[in-house]
Amino acid sequence: MDEAAAVPGAAPRARGAGLPPALKAEWLLPLSLLTALAFLLFGNAIFATLQNPVALFLVFLWLFLVVLFSALSVVRHAEAVAARLGEPYGTLILTLSITGIEIIGITAVMTHGGPNPTLVRDTLFSVIMIILNGMVGLSLLFGAWRNREQQFNLQSANAYLGVVVPLATFALVMPNFTQAGPPGTYSLPQQTVLVVMSVGLYVVFLVLQTGRHRGYFREAEEGPHHEARHAPKASLGVSIALLLAYLAPVVFLVDQLAQPIDYLIETLAAPAPLGGLTMALLVATPEAIGAVRAARANNLQRSVNIFLGSVLSTIGLTVPAMLVISQIIGRPVVLGLEHTDIVMLVLTLATAIITFASGRTNILQGAVHTLLFVCYVLLIFEG
Numbered sequence: 001m002d003e004a005a006a007v008p009g010a011a012p013r014a015r016g017a018g019l020p021p022a023l024k025a026e027w028l029l030p031l032s033l034l035t036a037l038a039f040l041l042f043g044n045a046i047f048a049t050l051q052n053p054v055a056l057f058l059v060f061l062w063l064f065l066v067v068l069f070s071a072l073s074v075v076r077h078a079e080a081v082a083a084r085l086g087e088p089y090g091t092l093i094l095t096l097s098i099t100g101i102e103i104i105g106i107t108a109v110m111t112h113g114g115p116n117p118t119l120v121r122d123t124l125f126s127v128i129m130i131i132l133n134g135m136v137g138l139s140l141l142f143g144a145w146r147n148r149e150q151q152f153n154l155q156s157a158n159a160y161l162g163v164v165v166p167l168a169t170f171a172l173v174m175p176n177f178t179q180a181g182p183p184g185t186y187s188l189p190q191q192t193v194l195v196v197m198s199v200g201l202y203v204v205f206l207v208l209q210t211g212r213h214r215g216y217f218r219e220a221e222e223g224p225h226h227e228a229r230h231a232p233k234a235s236l237g238v239s240i241a242l243l244l245a246y247l248a249p250v251v252f253l254v255d256q257l258a259q260p261i262d263y264l265i266e267t268l269a270a271p272a273p274l275g276g277l278t279m280a281l282l283v284a285t286p287e288a289i290g291a292v293r294a295a296r297a298n299n300l301q302r303s304v305n306i307f308l309g310s311v312l313s314t315i316g317l318t319v320p321a322m323l324v325i326s327q328i329i330g331r332p333v334v335l336g337l338e339h340t341d342i343v344m345l346v347l348t349l350a351t352a353i354i355t356f357a358s359g360r361t362n363i364l365q366g367a368v369h370t371l372l373f374v375c376y377v378l379l380i381f382e383g
Contacts, residue, residue, distance in 0.1 A: 026073075026242065028069055028070060028073055028246075029070075029073070029242070029245060029246060031066065032066055032069075032070045032246065032249040032250070032253070033249055035062070035063075035066045035249070035253060036249040036252045036253055039063075039252075039253065039256045040252070043256060046059060047059070047259050047260075050259070050260060050263050056260055056263065056264070059260050060257070060260040060261070060264070063253055063256055063257040063260065064257060064278075064282065066253060067250055067253045067254055067257060067282060068282060068285060068286070070246050070249060070250045070253070071098070071101065071246075071250055071282070071283070071285070071286040072285075072286045072289065073242075073246045074097055074098075074243055074246045074247055074250065074286065075286040075287065075289065075290050077239045077240075077242045077243035077246070078093050078097065078243060078290075079290060080239040081093055081236065081239050081240060081243065082302075084236040084239065085236070089210065092206070092209070092210070092309070093243075095287070095306070095309045095310050095312075095313045096313065096317075097243070097247055098283050098284075098286065098287055098310065098313075099283075099310075099313045099314060099317050099318060100247075100251070101247075101250055101251065101254055101282075101283055102123070102127070102279065102283040102314065102318055103317075103318055103321045103322065103325075104251050104254050104255060105254040105255075105257070105258065105279045105282065105283070106119060106120055106123050106279060106318070106322060107322070107325055107329075108254060108255040108257075108258035110325075110326075110329065110331050111258075111329060111331075116262075116265070117331070117332050117333055117334040118276075118334050119276055120318075120319075120322045120326070120333050120334075120335065121172065121184075121276070121333070121334055121335050121336070121337065122276025122277070123276035123279045123280055124171070124172065124276075124314060124315065124318060124319065124335075125172060125276065125337060125341055125345065126276045126277045126279070126280030126281075127280040127283065127284055127310070127311070127314045128168065128311055128314070128315075128345065128348065129280075129344065129348065129372075129373060129376040130280050130281065130284040130288070130373070131284055131287070131288075131307045131310050131311050131314075132307070132311060132348050132349075132352050132369070133348055133369045133370070133372040133373035133376060134284075134288065134369075134370070134373040135284065135287070135288040135291050135292075135306075135307045135310075136307055136352070136355070136366070136369045137366050137367070137368070137369030137370030137371075137372070137373055138288065138291075138292050138366070138370065139288075139291045139292050139294075139295040139300075139303045139307065139366070140295065140355075140361050140362075140363070140365050140366030140369065141363060141366035141367065141370060142292050142295055142296050142366075143292075143295030143296055143298065143300055143303070143361070143366075144361065144362050144363035144365075144366055145363060146296055146298070147296075147298045148362070149360055149361070149362050150295070150298060150300040150360065150361050150362075151300065151359055151360045151361075152300045152301045152303075152304045152356075152359060152360075152361075153215075153216055153217065153218065153301055153304075153359070154356070154357075154358070154359035155213070155216040156216045156217045156301065156304055156305065156308075157304055157308060157356035157359075158356075159205065159208060159209075159213070159216055160304075160308035160309065160311075160312055161308070161349075161352060161353055161356065163201050163202075163205055163312055163316070164308065164311050164312050164315060164349070165349055165353070167197075167198055167201065167312075167315045167316060167319075168311075168315055168345065168349065170194060170197070170198075171194065171198070171315055171319045171335055172335060172336065172337045172341075172342075172345060173336070173337060173342055173345065173346075174336075175334075175335045175336035176336035176337070176342075178190060182334075183336065184334040184335060184336030185332065185333070185334055185335065185336070186323075186335065188327075191323045191327075194319070194320070194323065195319075195320040195323055195324065198315065198316045198317075198319055198320045199316065199317070199320050201316060202312065202313070202316030202317060205312065205316070217301070217305055218301065254282070257282075261278055261279070274380070277380065284310065287306050287307070287310050288307075290302075290306055291303040291306040291307050294306065300361065304356070308356075319335075340379055341379075344372070344375070344376055344379065347372065348372060351368060351369065351372065352369075355368075355369070
C-alpha cells in the first residue's frame with residue numbers, strides 16, 4: 001500500500017513526483033521541441049501575422065526567449081561536460097556550439113531578407129563589443145565585488161589576444177584600405193587568404209590549447225576564497241546527449257527568428273546594426289552568464305577561457321564560414337568597419353591588452369570595460 005494513502009490526512013503525491021530530479025530539471029526541452037514543431041507545421045500562418053505590430057512583438061519575443069533559454073541549457077550541459085573532462089575541453093565544446101548557432105543565424109537572416117551586406121560585419125562587431133566590454137566588464141565587476149582581487153593564468157590571455165588582435169584587424173579594419181574591390185570588401189583571392197589564415201591560426205591555437213600547453217588554460221593558483229566546482233550528477237554520456245538535444249531545436253528556431261528580425265529592419269526602418277546586435281545578444285548572453293557565474297565563484301580562469309575563447313572562435317571560424325557561404329549564395333559581404341566603429345574596436349582591443357597584462361584584475365578594470373560597452377550601445381543610435 002502507498003505510504004501516503006496509509007497515513008490519515010497525508011497529501012496525495014504530486015504528479016511527476018516520482019520522476020528523477022535530472023528529468024525534472026529538463027522541463028524546457030519539451031517546450032523547445034513543441035515550439036520547433038509549431039513553426040515547422042504552422043510557420044507560414046504565424047509569419048503572415050507579422051504586419052500586425054503586436055503579433056510581430058509576440059512572435060519575436062516567443063522565439064527569442066525559447067532560443068535564449070534553450071541556449072542557456074546548452075551552456076549548463078557544456079559546464080557539466082567541462083566538469084567531467086576538465087578544461088579546456090568543456091569550454092571548447094561550449095564555444096563551438098554557440099559559434100555554430102551564430103553561423104546558422106547570420107546565414108538565415110542573409111537568405112530570408114533582401115541584400116544586407118553589412119550584417120556579418122555588424123554581428124561580428126557586436127559580438128566583440130558585447131564580450132570584450134559587456135561580458136568582461138560584468139565578470140570583473142561581480143568577481144571583484146565578491147573576491148576583491150582575482151588572478152588567472154597570464155599565458156592563456158596572451159595566447160588568446162595574440163591571435164585575436166591580428167585576426168580582428170585583418171577581418172574588420174584592413175578591408176577599408178585595400179584597393180582590389182569595392183570599399184570595405186576583399187577580392188576573392190584576398191578572401192581566400194583570410195579564410196586560410198583564420199582557420200589555420202585557429203587550428204594551431206587548438207593544438208596549443210589541447211596539447212603541450214594545455215596547462216596555460218587551467219586555473220591559476222587557487223586563492224583563499226576559491227570555490228571548488230561540484231561534480232555533476234549526470235553522467236558524461238547523458239550530459240552530451242542533453243546538450244545535443246537542446247542544440248537541435250535551437251538551430252531550427254534561430255532560422256525562424258531570422259524572419260521577424262528581417263521584417264523589423266526592412267519594414268520598420270530600424271537601424272541596420274540592430275540586426276547584428278540582436279543575433280549577437282542571442283549567442284553571447286548564455287556565455288556571458290556562464291562567465292559571470294565563474295567569476296563570482298572566484299574561477300576567473302574559466303571566465304577568461306569563455307569570453308576570450310568566444311571572441312577567437314567568432315573571428316577564426318565565423319568569418320571564414322560566412323565568406324564561403326556568401327560566395328555560395330551570391331550575397332556580397334562588407335567587412336570593413338565605419339569610422340566610429342574602428343575607433344571603438346581599437347580602443348577595446350588596447351584596453352583588453354592592458355586589462356589582461358598582469359594576471360590579476362580588480363573592480364576598476366571591470367568599470368572601464370562596462371563604460372566602453374555603454375558607449376558602444378549609445379553610438380548605435382547616435383553614431
